[in-house]
Amino acid sequence: MSKWEEKRLEDIIDVNPPVKLKKGESYPFIDIDKVSPTRRSVTNEEVKVYDGQSSSKFCDGDTVFSRITPCLENRKIAKVAINGDAAFGSTEFYVFRAKKKKADARFTYYLTSSDAVVLPAINSMTGASGRQRADKRFVQRLKLNLPDLPTQERIADILSAYDDLIEANNRRIKLLEQAAQELYKEWFVRFRFPGHENTKFEDGFPKGWTIKRLSDYGRVETGKTPSTEIAENYGGEIMFVKTPDMHGNMFIIQTEDKLSERGHNTQPKKLLPTNSIMVSCIGTAGVVSINAEPAHTNQQINSIVLNNLNELEWLYHTCKSLKETIELFGATGATMTNLSKGKFEKLKVVDPGENLILAYHDKVKPLFDEIKSFMYQNQNLETQRDMLLPRLMSGKLEV
Structure with a gap:
């Protein structure tokens, strides 16, 4: 039978436990932008190299908990998985470690990811607008109804089963992405495409390949943000893509923010049809994704609405290869890249011809489809896990 007691968080979890790092030595480093809520x-x-700089310090198995707005609201919380004894990272992490014989490390992650901890932490935030941080002492002394260690382990087993499946799918996605990328490089970078043995070269390129601009492949659309002062513009079902949504995602199947029909109707011509290629051009430039469903984007993103969807896979990889070019042409003398729509659509690419693009499409479209399928599987697994999480953490669901 499970045993639950009211305890403070600090009774079972150490917050910012000491970790010894030696100055001048190299350690794994994790910044806050590498933490994904999914x-x-x-x-x-x-x-x-650690030189004594201000940072958070942690070990394998610890949980890093973003303490600053909006990262905490976005649930940037993760379990650390590193090779080595110790690591360091962003100053904006609190570090949670399960106390021996009192808490399970996996349970610690799930507990601190749940509303039972996150929502009070958000309410404890203080500081200037836009730079508010959760209060460490408040979080440490948070009173919670907590289970005994065997129950913690059973809860962690149930929730981990979902995350294990998600991580297995992520490994499959990575392999599929690598396969498509490698074939792209083989054919269009190293020029070892079918029939290359009998191909003549002119000026370093296969004969017949031509120079085109991105605008030749479709309509270029720059996104726009509906007024955030009108709450009714948001909270619907239409994806609203921002650069953070794109990181690490070939396909965008969900976004942090969504527009309502009212928000969409303020800019209906900005709606991107499915399978548009989105490229970040302001700030963190050169991030490329494909929208799996109709979507809007903010103004930091230029998108290509393709004339021919058979060119999708080839143009996706071609746009990814333009990262340095986008950064170069978007340089404004300021610290932030800013490539306008006019400059973006004029960027030049080497076109290998319709037949070779179609051959590449036939080869890799099944890989792209598998990637999308695994991403939707993960979305369903996350939904099921997140439905179980509060019931398990409250003891309403007996284990």
Whole structure:
């Protein structure tokens, strides 16, 4: 039988526990933008030298909890998965670690991701508008109805089963993306496409390949943000894509914000049909995604509404290869890239011809379709997990 007691968070979880790092040595580094609200784990994509700078410090298995607005509201919370004994990262993380024999590390992640912790943490925020942070002491002393360790482990087993499936799908997605990317490079970068042995080259390119501009492939549309002062413009079912929604996602199947019909009707001509190619051109430039459903975007994104959907896969990878070009042509002397619609649609690409683009489409469209299918599977798994989470954390569902 499960045993539940009212306790403070700090009774079972250490907040910002000490971690020893040596100056001058390299450690895994995790910044806040690498944490995704749709992924349980976060791992480092870079290693940095620790020189004593202000940072959060954590170990494998700890939970990093974004303390600043709007990251906390967006549930940027993750379980750390690194190779090595210790790591460091953004100063805007609180670090949670399960106390030995009192808490399960997996349960710690699920508990601190739940409304029972997140909503009070949001309410505790103080500071200047736009830079508000959750109060550490308030979070530590938060009173919660908590289960005994065996029950924590059973709850974590149930929720982890969903996340294990999600992570397995993410690994499959990554392999499929790599396969499509590698074939693109083989054919259109290394020029080892079918029949290349008998192809003549002129000026370093296969004969017959031509130079075109992005506008040759479809209508270019720059997004727009409906007035945020009118709440009725938001909260509907129409995706509203911003650059953070695009990171790590070939297809956009859900967005942080959604427009209502009223919001859509303020700018109906801006609606992108399914399978448009969206490219971020302001701020973090060169991020590329495809909308799996009709969508609007904000003004930081230029999109191509394709004339011929057989060109989708080839043009997607071609746009991804333009990241450095976008950053170069979008340089304004300021720190932020800003590439206008006029400059974007005039960007030049090397076109290999209709037949080769079609051959590539036939090869990789099944891969793209599988990726989209796995993403929708993950969305369903997340929905089921998130329905279970509050019931398990409250004890309403016996385990």
